[in-house]
Amino acid sequence: MAKKVVISITSKDKPGIIYTAVNTIKDLGGNLLSMNQTVLDNYFSMIIIASFSDIYKINSIKDTVSTRLKKHTYNNSEVVVLNCDESTLTSNNNDPYSSFEKSINDQYVLSLCSKTKNDNVLNILKICTEYDINILNLFSKTKNSLYTMIFFIDTTELKSMIKFRGELHKLEQIDPNLRIMLQHHEIFKATNEININI
Amino acid sequence: MLKSDHILNTVEMILNENLDVRTLTMGINLLDCKSDSIDKTCKNIIDKIYSKAKDFVKTCNEFATKYSIPVVNKRISVTPISYVGAGFNEEGFIKIAEALDLAATKVGIDLIGGYSANVEKGISNSDLCLINALPDVLSRTQKVNASINVGSTRCGINLDALKLLGKIIKDVAEKTADNNGFGAAKLVIFCNQPGDNPFMAGAMHGLGEAEVVINAGVSGPGVIAKALERKIHECGRENIGIHDLAEEIKQAAFRVTRCGELIGREVAKTLDIPFGVVDLSLAPTPNVGDSIGEIMKIMGVDAIGAPGSTAIIAILNDAVKKGGSFASQSVGGLSGAFIPVMEDSELAKAVENGELGLEKLEAMTSVCSVGFDMLPIPGSVDAETITAIIADEMAIGMINSKTTAARLIPIPGKETGEFVSFGGLFGESIIMKIKNTGKSSRFVNFAGKIPAPIHSLKN
Numbered sequence: 001m002a003k004k005v006v007i008s009i010t011s012k013d014k015p016g017i018i019y020t021a022v023n024t025i026k027d028l029g030g031n032l033l034s035m036n037q038t039v040l041d042n043y044f045s046m047i048i049i050a051s052f053s054d055i056y057k058i059n060s061i062k063d064t065v066s067t068r069l070k071k072h073t074y075n076n077s078e079v080v081v082l083n084c085d086e087s088t089l090t091s092n093n094n095d096p097y098s099s100f101e102k103s104i105n106d107q108y109v110l111s112l113c114s115k116t117k118n119d120n121v122l123n124i125l126k127i128c129t130e131y132d133i134n135i136l137n138l139f140s141k142t143k144n145s146l147y148t149m150i151f152f153i154d155t156t157e158l159k160s161m162i163k164f165r166g167e168l169h170k171l172e173q174i175d176p177n178l179r180i181m182l183q184h185h186e187i188f189k190a191t192n193e194i195n196i197n198i
Numbered sequence: 199m200l201k202s203d204h205i206l207n208t209v210e211m212i213l214n215e216n217l218d219v220r221t222l223t224m225g226i227n228l229l230d231c232k233s234d235s236i237d238k239t240c241k242n243i244i245d246k247i248y249s250k251a252k253d254f255v256k257t258c259n260e261f262a263t264k265y266s267i268p269v270v271n272k273r274i275s276v277t278p279i280s281y282v283g284a285g286f287n288e289e290g291f292i293k294i295a296e297a298l299d300l301a302a303t304k305v306g307i308d309l310i311g312g313y314s315a316n317v318e319k320g321i322s323n324s325d326l327c328l329i330n331a332l333p334d335v336l337s338r339t340q341k342v343n344a345s346i347n348v349g350s351t352r353c354g355i356n357l358d359a360l361k362l363l364g365k366i367i368k369d370v371a372e373k374t375a376d377n378n379g380f381g382a383a384k385l386v387i388f389c390n391q392p393g394d395n396p397f398m399a400g401a402m403h404g405l406g407e408a409e410v411v412i413n414a415g416v417s418g419p420g421v422i423a424k425a426l427e428r429k430i431h432e433c434g435r436e437n438i439g440i441h442d443l444a445e446e447i448k449q450a451a452f453r454v455t456r457c458g459e460l461i462g463r464e465v466a467k468t469l470d471i472p473f474g475v476v477d478l479s480l481a482p483t484p485n486v487g488d489s490i491g492e493i494m495k496i497m498g499v500d501a502i503g504a505p506g507s508t509a510i511i512a513i514l515n516d517a518v519k520k521g522g523s524f525a526s527q528s529v530g531g532l533s534g535a536f537i538p539v540m541e542d543s544e545l546a547k548a549v550e551n552g553e554l555g556l557e558k559l560e561a562m563t564s565v566c567s568v569g570f571d572m573l574p575i576p577g578s579v580d581a582e583t584i585t586a587i588i589a590d591e592m593a594i595g596m597i598n599s600k601t602t603a604a605r606l607i608p609i610p611g612k613e614t615g616e617f618v619s620f621g622g623l624f625g626e627s628i629i630m631k632i633k634n635t636g637k638s639s640r641f642v643n644f645a646g647k648i649p650a651p652i653h654s655l656k657n
Binding site for chain 1: 206211
């Protein structure tokens with residue numbers, strides 16, 4: 001029976017990393033199921049889910065990928081391989097936003113605009129944790145010296161939206177330069193996509 | 199898939215560019231409220247409005263919070279009251295208006311429109327009572343807005359009615375003189391008045407409409423202005439043509455319209471009533487950065503009213519319609535660009551500087567979506583001149599098969615160059631100079647009817 005693994009690679013960004021990783025999986029007889037990557041400040045991070053019928057080869061994935069990356073002068077790369085919890089995986093799932101899309105009514109976008117970031121980001125993460133909010137995706141951007149962080153959140157387990165908004169509002173009151181917006185994600189689809197689902 | 203730039207653009211539109219849903223307007227049919235007594239009719243009106251709209255404001259606010267997009271105004275339009283009040287006298291129409299005012303307060307909305315009559319071919323007895331009651335109605339009520347349709351491309355223009363209305367407008371202004379004639383700001387005269395317009399003062403629930411409906415009015419001059427500035431900055435002025443700016447306006451109008459479409463539909467669905475149309479009009483406010491005049495300057499005229507201004511309004515009006523119509527399942531109302539003098543700080547400034555006069559403004563109204571809007575004129579201008587100014591505006595609408603409107607506000611006791619302010623969204627301006635006053639009386643006093651144009655004969 002095929003066994004699924006999660007392979008994560010972090011490296012200084014250069015052309016050829018994805019090719020090297022995927023080619024190694026192929027050479028080891030693996031089947032590529034899903035992958036996603038992001039680049040932050042010129043650092044590349046990638047996560048791959050693959051299945052292997054020859055379970056003995058799983059142990060050699062980390063070493064083989066690391067060796068091949070180093071051969072291609074990716075000296076600062078780090079490779080981690082984990083066994084998958086099969087119950088959490090869906091097959092043919094190659095859409096990185098699929099978890100965000102699946103329970104659509106509970107998905108919100110929380111955006112934070114501020115001139116300072118550290119405490120504000122930390123405070124928001126703390127509130128999200130306290131209110132059992134799952135962060136599905138996030139990214140940040142600095143433009144015109146304004147730091148913006150955007151969280152895609154799942155509010156399925158949230159008990160009180162009013163209280164959650166209240167907590168966010170308190171942060172705004174503490175920092176007059178901070179602006180937090182919590183918006184149902186449908187508004188972004190409506191303003192940027194052709195279809196409107198109402 | 200949502201992209202970070204998409205999210206940032208939308209957040210930017212809300213935070214810095216005055217993106218909002220300008221109005222959600224619930225249209226309510228009141229024809230079945232008519233009873234054999236005026237008191238019973240008024241009670242029926244209040245009861246029906248309350249039953250349909252009691253949760254309207256609350257629901258609008260809920261969705262405004264959900265999407266973090268303000269719904270600035272929550273309004274109601276009703277069946278033209280000339281039909282609802284047919285058979286009652288002037289006093290009866292005043293009572294109906296007071297009932298509307300009371301109902302509006304009870305459900306917590308900003309304004310209620312539909313104290314209206316259609317007199318394009320002739321004036322019925324009930325139309326006459328409704329019109330004659332206007333000075334009392336607009337001075338005694340707070341939230342009631344009135345509109346009279348005096349013409350159409352199909353029927354021509356009723357100059358008899360217009361002659362009467364010239365006098366009525368002055369009477370309304372005089373009766374509200376302690377508030378600079380503000381009553382006249384709640385009265386608009388139309389040619390080709392649409393029955394699904396959500397914007398005041400001309401909102402009404404037309405006879406062809408459903409029992410109850412939600413219409414959305416979206417705005418967004420600030421969003422358009424910023425989008426144009428960005429485009430010029432990114433591409434360089436020398437590298438783009440006016441068609442590129444038109445394209446940018448279309449895209450921004452699409453996004454703005456979608457906000458209205460989404461929130462309007464959600465509110466309608468929650469209240470279990472049909473969603474009608476999105477009116478995708480650029481409605482400025484006196485706020486800085488929310489001005490049609492500012493867009494005109496970005497698009498290349500150094501003074502509003504300078505040659506080129508009419509062409510720019512034409513481009514703007516057309517591009518907004520194109521972008522918006524793609525964004526919405528059903529577009530209606532006025533849809534285009536408004537140029538209300540008092541409500542647009544840049545237009546008001548242009549009047550003050552002497553850059554924009556009545557004649558150029560009239561030319562611009564021939565390609566905008568409405569007409570003379572929130573235009574303060576000297577209180578001394580005679581009724582015949584007011585009628586004639588409006589007749590000119592109505593003629594533009596009739597001949598060009600488009601809606602035109604006139605909301606002239608004679609300011610009692612004040613003259614050209616003096617300042618008037620109504621505060622809030624109604625804005626402020628210097629009173630515009632009106633040339634050739636008193637020189638149109640012979641035309642107006644012919645009265646009668648301006649025949650419909652030849653292209654109205656389509657059958």
